[in-house]
Amino acid sequence: MLKPLLTAAAAALMLATGVAAAQDLSRPESSFGPKPKAGNWQNTVTRTERGHLIGNPEAKTTLVEFISYTCPHCADFAARGEPALDVVLLGPGKLTVEVRPRIHNGLDLAVTLLANCGDPAQFKVRHRTLILAQADWLGKARAAPQSQQAIWQRGDRGGRQNAASALGLTAMLAAKGQSKAELDACVADDAAAQELLRNDEADTAEFGVNSTPSFAMDGKLLADVHSWEALYPLLRTRFTAKAD
Structure with a gap:
């Protein structure tokens, strides 16, 4: 890492x-220079209709x-x-x-529900914890029996719960201090899963x-x-x- x-x-x-040549981080008037009292904008996160917005909303x-x-x-x-x-x-x-x-597959549904689970201010922690450990949990998924992979790829509640548990995804975030009960509830949330699929379709239609x-x-x-x-x-x- x-x-x-x-x-x-x-x-x-x-x-x-x-x-x-054009900018100097040390000069307040610089194009890259932070505004007075701007704070650490990289730590400002808000939930949006289709994702999470990081940074100064007035940028x-x-x-x-x-x-x-x-x-x-x-x-x-x-x-x-x-x-x-x-x-x-x-x-x-x-x-x-x-x-x-x-959302490319059933595993994407399970992992994304976990990344979105809880306080938006902690989204970056969840997001980076999950994606930076991808090689480990995705490697386990690829090495799993075809029968279990088929369960995960269904993307239904049972498949998502099975993947989150078997691949250690829930445990990974719980180790960061998040409630396991909250994480389990997010993975089981069918309405949230359907919303992710609708958002995926909307982004395809809007941006191609x-x-x-x-x-x-x-x-x-x-x-x-x-x-x-x-x-x-x-x-x-x-x-x-x-x-x-």
Whole structure:
């Protein structure tokens, strides 16, 4: 886990350094400089109709992150891109990121219900706990008997409960201090599961999202951008242009 985080920190430094000629984090008047009393915007989270919004709600640039919890490329972005965004753009209040889940399969339903479960202020803790441990629990899922995988892929209440327990997903969040009873109730919530599916369909209709991770900036889907390497230069250009 340490290596991805160090890589993300390096990426954050690259993003900041790349625009150093136009901006200076130490100067209040800088484009990247935090507003007085702005606080740590990367820790501000609110629930939205289709996901969770992180950052300063008055930021002029918005980024929607479409992710699937069973998508390995999404886990890679979470490990390397999200910490860099926290440091350079979210913290100073220059960007908001809305995390919207995509539902590819029954496991996605179970994991997303857990990520959304409880206080929105703790969403980032749940989100990153689950997605950064993806290699472990998804590896167990792939190694499970076909009969059990079939149960999980049904996506119904019994299948979701079975997956959350067998793959240690509930236990993972309970170890962070969340009530197991609350987590169990969220996984069993059929109405919430149906809402996730409706939201998934709405995002497909509105943005044409067909792969993960995908990103929309200021309401427009970014074509062929499915990684931190592809997103980073667009953000650098955007914020350098704003400073200029």
